[in-house]
Amino acid sequence: MPWSACFMAERTRGGSGRIGGGRGQERPGAATAAADRSAWDMAPGLDVGSGTRDGGLLNSYEAEPDRVAVIGSGNWGSVAARLAATNARRLPYFQDEVRVWVYEEKLSNGELLSDVINKTQENVKYLPNVKLGPNVVADPNLETAVKNATMLVFVMPHQFIEGICQKLKGKIRPDAKAISLIKGMEMGDDGPRLISREISEQLGIDCSVLMGANIANEIAVEQFSEATVGYRDDKETADKWVQVFGTPYFQVTHVQDVEGVELCGTLKNIVAIAAGLVDGLGMGNNTKAAIMRIGLKEMILFSKLLFPSVQDATFFESCGIADLITTCLGGRNRKVADAFSKHGGKRSFDELEVELLNGQKLQGVLTAKEVFGLLKAKDWEESFPLFSTVHAIATRHLPPSAIVEYSERAPRKIVLFNLYNFGAATSFPVSRRSVSPSKEERSVPPTQMSPSQLMEDARQIKNSASI
Ligand SMILES: NC(=O)c1ccc[n+]([C@@H]2O[C@H](COP(=O)([O-])OP(=O)(O)OC[C@H]3O[C@@H](n4cnc5c(N)ncnc54)[C@H](O)[C@@H]3O)[C@@H](O)[C@H]2O)c1
Numbered sequence: 001m002p003w004s005a006c007f008m009a010e011r012t013r014g015g016s017g018r019i020g021g022g023r024g025q026e027r028p029g030a031a032t033a034a035a036d037r038s039a040w041d042m043a044p045g046l047d048v049g050s051g052t053r054d055g056g057l058l059n060s061y062e063a064e065p066d067r068v069a070v071i072g073s074g075n076w077g078s079v080a081a082r083l084a085a086t087n088a089r090r091l092p093y094f095q096d097e098v099r100v101w102v103y104e105e106k107l108s109n110g111e112l113l114s115d116v117i118n119k120t121q122e123n124v125k126y127l128p129n130v131k132l133g134p135n136v137v138a139d140p141n142l143e144t145a146v147k148n149a150t151m152l153v154f155v156m157p158h159q160f161i162e163g164i165c166q167k168l169k170g171k172i173r174p175d176a177k178a179i180s181l182i183k184g185m186e187m188g189d190d191g192p193r194l195i196s197r198e199i200s201e202q203l204g205i206d207c208s209v210l211m212g213a214n215i216a217n218e219i220a221v222e223q224f225s226e227a228t229v230g231y232r233d234d235k236e237t238a239d240k241w242v243q244v245f246g247t248p249y250f251q252v253t254h255v256q257d258v259e260g261v262e263l264c265g266t267l268k269n270i271v272a273i274a275a276g277l278v279d280g281l282g283m284g285n286n287t288k289a290a291i292m293r294i295g296l297k298e299m300i301l302f303s304k305l306l307f308p309s310v311q312d313a314t315f316f317e318s319c320g321i322a323d324l325i326t327t328c329l330g331g332r333n334r335k336v337a338d339a340f341s342k343h344g345g346k347r348s349f350d351e352l353e354v355e356l357l358n359g360q361k362l363q364g365v366l367t368a369k370e371v372f373g374l375l376k377a378k379d380w381e382e383s384f385p386l387f388s389t390v391h392a393i394a395t396r397h398l399p400p401s402a403i404v405e406y407s408e409r410a411p412r413k414i415v416l417f418n419l420y421n422f423g424a425a426t427s428f429p430v431s432r433r434s435v436s437p438s439k440e441e442r443s444v445p446p447t448q449m450s451p452s453q454l455m456e457d458a459r460q461i462k463n464s465a466s467i
Pocket residue numbers: 072073074075076077078102103104126155156157158160181182183184214215216217359360361362363
């Protein structure tokens with residue numbers, strides 16, 4: 001795609017977004033290492049994103065350039081650091097250094113990962129053969145990694161976020177802004193909690209999200225991609241996040257729908273597991289497209305049941321349909337589910353994750369479990385046959401083939417009622433005996449989560465699913 005076309009594009013829904021405008025400047029005195037610089041890096045005079053063009057951002061940064069810290073250094077964390085470092089070098093309103101917190105580990109040659117990153121500018125374990133940039137500093141100490149940072153980028157597997165937030169309490173600037181690149185959610189005693197909410201509540205700071213069709217290895221080699229920033233009400237900060245990450249090859253827009261954007265990124269991982277399962281079964285494109293369609297429908301319904309404010313249009317941004325497609329075609333969730341399926345469900349996801357991903361982590365299996373916990377609590381399973389079946393397969397209560405046998409047409413209640421009320425099913429196939437749920441189980445979801453139209457949609461899905 002020619003960059004000129006990108007520059008002309010009107011980008012931001014509900015904003016004044018425009019690509020181009022030509023105010024971008026090389027930061028005076030910025031570290032330069034021509035060998036490490038992309039064409040974009042070398043191109044002062046171009047700017048990207050949807051932020052205020054004519055001095056707005058620059059003026060607001062004159063007092064103190066922002067300092068970006070990246071918390072997490074896996075596959076995507078390393079690419080996020082590379083993007084932020086590129087922009088920190090070239091834009092005057094960012095401090096040059098981008099510090100990255102590294103979960104320290106010893107490599108097979110005995111060296112520490114953070115030492116190697118600092119020596120080679122390369123995350124040899126999680127993003128080999130890609131230079132992160134001369135201004136990236138790897139720091140295994142969480143406290144010093146975030147010291148004085150005004151912009152905190154959270155990017156790690158979601159299961160670790162709670163512990164990290166605990167450690168960060170009292171260590172960050174109270175005026176810091178956060179963004180979560182984490183695709184996942186948590187189930188607390190009080191119900192589901194999005195990761196951005198967890199960060200916000202634990203640390204008392206604003207937290208936006210960035211999600212999109214973003215297979216990290218492709219962005220690392222600067223193939224054209226898009227992403228969506230979701231923000232709550234602080235558009236100025238959303239503009240800044242666009243400046244932190246946007247490049248001509250990584251087009252970032254923003255929408256005022258933080259929950260919608262985050263739930264897209266979170267839920268698509270469950271659908272990707274389903275897509276991998278059908279791949280492993282040797283099924284073709286039609287089957288995978290059907291899985292993606294059903295999955296998208298469940299993503300929309302689930303998101304709106306949880307947050308009625310979620311906007312339909314969000315599902316058509318990069319964070320929605322585009323991420324669903326790329327993950328189902330080429331992501332890690334798909335890859336491991338494919339292997340699980342090929343092994344007939346005899347080897348666990350945990351085992352295959354270790355074998356296939358070299359320390360990288362899946363999010364889909366855990367997310368399916370967390371989402372299923374809520375479906376069960378609300379008696380929503382029948383309205384979410386694909387999500388429920390993925391969980392039953394991943395926990396090896398159904399065979400991989402159940403993904404096509406049960407998605408959107410089978411008596412999910414039977415399977416899951418058996419699973420949770422009478423102990424786990426031990427052999428396949430699962431009986432189709434009808435089991436009536438109790439009165440309590442039939443109770444409708446709480447009214448604050450179920451606008452009448454949504455519940456009507458849910459009822460329609462439910463009816464079409466029953467046999
Ligand atoms: N990789 C991608 O293509 C991609 C793209 C978009 C979003 N994401 C999302 O970004 C998030 C982070 O994924 P990633 O790809 O950067 O990571 P990853 O899966 O590549 O790597 C796992 C990371 O977890 C760290 N880790 C291991 N044990 C830990 C612990 N106890 N505490 C803290 N950290 C620990 C490892 O050091 C490593 O940095 C996930 O939510 C993922 O869904 C990933």
